[in-house]
Amino acid sequence: MRIVNAVYGDSTGGRWAATIKTARLLAGRGHEVILLIDPCDQDKVPDFGAERIEVVTLRNSGHYDLLASVKAARLLRQRAVDAVIAHSGRAVHLLKRAAPAQVPVIAFNHSHNIKRTLKADAFFCITPYMKQIVDAATGGTKPAHVISNAVSVPAESELRREGDGRFSIGAISRLVEGKGLDTLVAALALLARRGIDFRATIAGDGELRPALERLVEEALLADRVEVPGWLDEAGKAAFYRSVDVVCYTSGRDVQPLTVLEAFGWGKALVGTDVLGGSSCYVNEETALVTRVGDPEQLADALERLSRDADMRARLGRNAREQAVLCYADEVVAEMLDTRIRELVAERGGHRG
Structure with missing residues (x-):
């Protein structure tokens, strides 16, 4: 599948590290990943080498930047994107406005402050407690899954x-x-x-x-x-x-x-x-x-x-x-892969 993996606004520290890690785990599972970021973050991007990760920059001035949404919508359609993962509230707002109906926008919540991510179609929550917060806010009407941050466990x-x-x-x-x-x-x-x-x-x-x-x-x-x-x-x-x-x-x-x-x-x-x-x-x-x-x-x-x-x-x-x-990377990668495929299938998207 082709997956957009995006972060805007708070793209520092653990959130940035988790965004990069998610891109690499998905690429390792055979997906084509588009890392969508603000141009100001481009100098933080590591060398992905031969990994199946394409870096695309798109300026976004805030939650209500309509021009950025139009450009994002064009990108998603031209590239036939199957799913979107958004690691921040600003990314959720941008990409939920831009995504076709069959493309799930998944909020990857790294903070207990979930208010700006609630427009998403589904949620990945890094702890069980965060899932409880999401379920309470949505009334359990949207899919929410616990998917931890991942680390490379040394031999x-x-x-x-x-x-x-x-x-x-x-x-x-x-x-x-x-x-x-x-x-x-x-x-x-x-x-x-x-x-x-x-x-x-x-x-x-x-x-x-x-x-x-x-x-x-x-x-x-x-x-x-x-x-x-x-x-x-x-x-x-x-x-x-x-x-x-x-x-x-x-x-x-x-x-x-x-x-x-x-x-x-x-x-x-x-x-x-x-x-x-x-x-x-x-x-x-x-x-x-x-x-x-x-x-x-x-x-x-x-x-x-x-x-x-x-x-x-x-x-x-x-x-x-x-x-x-x-x-461990391989455990979280498998969980990401499984849940994304389920969410895409539920919305009638990619069948590959």
């Missing part, structure tokens, strides 16, 4: 631990408001005062990076804590190999990719009790769960894991098993 042979043997703590995040990294620095300062020998890496980039680096300096942690900035894929793999524990400290995410990646790498996790993120893990089974913004509780969890290698191993094993069963 067992790639999981070797690297480093100097010291207890190693990691976090990887956009360095922006709401991610709780100030709480992490405060917890690390508590660990230092308790005499725990550790090193830490806080990877990522964003407008708060200078402030975070100042916090590290002020807490007298510069000799223990590294802030290396954004990591490419090789750097991310090296990061996960080097840490014993991954910290997820956010107070706002729905299904954080960092958590899914940490699970894939078989790492022990300390996560917050934020409503969205905590739906991915269970306290004492796949993570130790702490209150959002509580450095004392976070420090306690990290100290516990620093002293209990068996618990770290158990949490990591359970987490990796969950990643293999629920979040």
Whole structure:
């Protein structure tokens, strides 16, 4: 099938990563994918090489840009598109106006704020809780399916631990408001005062990076804590190999990719009790769960894991098993493929 995969407006962070991942998973299942984006996002597009993905740019000034809708309608008809996946409210509005009746417009919801996606014909929801919100808003009158974000789960042979043997703590995040990294620095300062020998890496980039680096300096942690900035894929793999524990400290995410990646790498996790993120893990089974913004509780969890290698191993094993069963690329790709074919068939579209 030929599928348009689009995002407008909020095309940053996890949403952008999920849009690119969706394109690649569908292409890997043999579909022809048109990645439809605003021209301002073109420089973020990776090199797809021989993958069956075509990048098309179309300027869209907002939810009610009628000229953009006319151009999108022409594109969908000329290219005989079978289905549309829209990763943002603006993309839903644009493409629902443009799509022929037999072409389903599917909202891929990455946020609990679903109001602007309700015009879609169907919904892919990254967590069960999000599906509950969609079903409540639509009265269950439109198809809604739980389809997780996907991660590339490394092979067992790639999981070797690297480093100097010291207890190693990691976090990887956009360095922006709401991610709780100030709480992490405060917890690390508590660990230092308790005499725990550790090193830490806080990877990522964003407008708060200078402030975070100042916090590290002020807490007298510069000799223990590294802030290396954004990591490419090789750097991310090296990061996960080097840490014993991954910290997820956010107070706002729905299904954080960092958590899914940490699970894939078989790492022990300390996560917050934020409503969205905590739906991915269970306290004492796949993570130790702490209150959002509580450095004392976070420090306690990290100290516990620093002293209990068996618990770290158990949490990591359970987490990796969950990643293999629920979040791996091939699992999510098959689910996407099945659900899209069902939705297209229900609307009398493509029969191939």
